Amino acid sequence: MKMVVAYVRHEAFEPIRGELLDLGFPSLSVSEVKGSGRQKGITERYRGAELTNYLRPKLKIECVVEDGDVQTIVDTILKHARTGAVGDGKVFLVPVDESYRIRTGEAGSETLQAHSTDDLPPK
Template sequence: MKKIEAFIRHEAFEPIRLELLGLGFPSLSISEVKGSGRQKGITERYRGAELTNYLRPKLKLECVVSDRDVQTIVDTILKHGRTGAVGDGKVFVQPVDDAYRVRTGESGEEILQAHPDAAATT
C-alpha cells in the first residue's frame, strides 16, 4: 500500500477528482494549505505599504491505494495539474504498513479496493 500526497493548484482539483471518480477511486482527503517553494511571493500594496506574501494557497490531496494503482493516480494528478509554470505543486508517494476500516475492524489491502460503480453515484 502507498499513500499519495499531492500539493496542487485549486483549479486542478475538479478535473483530477472527476477522472479519479471515473476510474473508480472516489476516496480522497482534501486540505487547504499554504506553502512556499520556488514560486516567488506576491507583492501587494495595501494602504500605501507594500506587503509580500510568500505563502501561496494550495490544496493537499491525500489517498491510500494499493501498489498496483499508484501509477494510475499519479499520472492523473500530473495530467491535470501540470501547467508548465512554477508553482504547479508536488506529488509524494510513501509506503503504508497497514490500514484498518474503523467500522468493521478489517485490515489490509482489501479495504482499499477500487469502486467500479463509483462513477454512477455522483
C-alpha cells in the first residue's frame, strides 16, 4: 500500500476528484496548505512597496491505494494538475504499513477503496 500525496493548484482538484471517482477511487482526503517551491515566493508591488509572499496556497491530496493502483492515481493527478507554468505542484509516494476500517475492524488493502462486494450501509 502507498499513500499518494499531491500538492496541487485549487483548480486542479475537481477534475482530479471526478476522474478518480469514475475510475473507482472515491476515497481520499484533501486539505488546504501553504507552501513554497524552488521559486521561494513571489514578489508583488503594494502601494509602491515591494512585498514578497513566501508561502503560496495549495491543496494537499492524500489517497491511499494498493501498489498496483499507484500509477493510475499518479497519472490522473499529473494529467489534470499540469499547466506547464511554475507552481504546478508535486507528487510524493509514501509507504503505508497497514489500514483499518473503523466501522468493521477489518484490516488490509480491501479497506482502502470501494469494492463491488462491499456491504455499504443504506444511503
